[in-house]
């Protein structure tokens with residue numbers, strides 16, 4: 455027999471959402487200066503991210519090829535080192551899964567499926583994928599999605615949104631907001647605004663870490679070619695839009711300049727594919 459207690463998030467969120475709705479507060483700015491409403495406290499987002507990640511570690515097999523792990527780790531570490539301080543702790547896990555997928559969760563947990571290496575074929579392209587995922591976390595996109603989802607679901611849903619049984623609908627909403635709900639059939643695609651923002655932040659981050667930002671355009675080209683038949687899981691959560699490549703190209707000159715300076719300063723790392 456189990457005793458149901460209100461989840462701490464429920465206790466915190468209900469008053470926050472109510473007061474924010476009444477006062478119209480809760481507005482913040484994303485790293486690009488966009489106004490956003492992200493009301494879930496950061497500590498709670500981190501806890502959700504860590505919980506989601508621990509679950510993935512239990513359900514998905516980890517890759518056991520040391521060369522693959524060293525390669526992916528090398529790229530991820532270079533990107534994390536280029537983040538502005540304080541950036542907290544980040545870690546990456548490589549999952550042995552042929553579906554091309556990648557994600558990053560609040561709390562600094564990055565996941566990459568080995569299938570993504572068929573699409574991100576060079577260190578620069580892999581950096582583009584990981585930097586894009588890190589950017590979603592930096593810009594608090596999961597928090598915004600969860601906030602929106604909570605607002606849409608309304609008070610009734612709030613009452614037992616945070617039931618803790620894995621596999622319950624409420625649980626799926628949380629996973630969906632984090633972008634890892636695929637296996638449960640519930641996915642919350644990032645909006646066009648979020649994708650555009652993650653593209654921009656990610657492109658500049660990879661340049662700062664000494665990866666060629668032009669590879670981001672090549673990556674999305676590979677991605678849409680791979681999506682010809684069955685759309686990869688990654689594309690369901692990170693929908694492409696018609697002018698994504700044009701938008702990435704805007705500001706590319708500046709990003710290439712940052713990249714050149716990073717290389718000249720010796721910040722580029724040689725990460726060799728296996």
Ligand SMILES: [Zn+2]
Nearest residue numbers: 644649652692
């Ligand atoms: Zn995305």
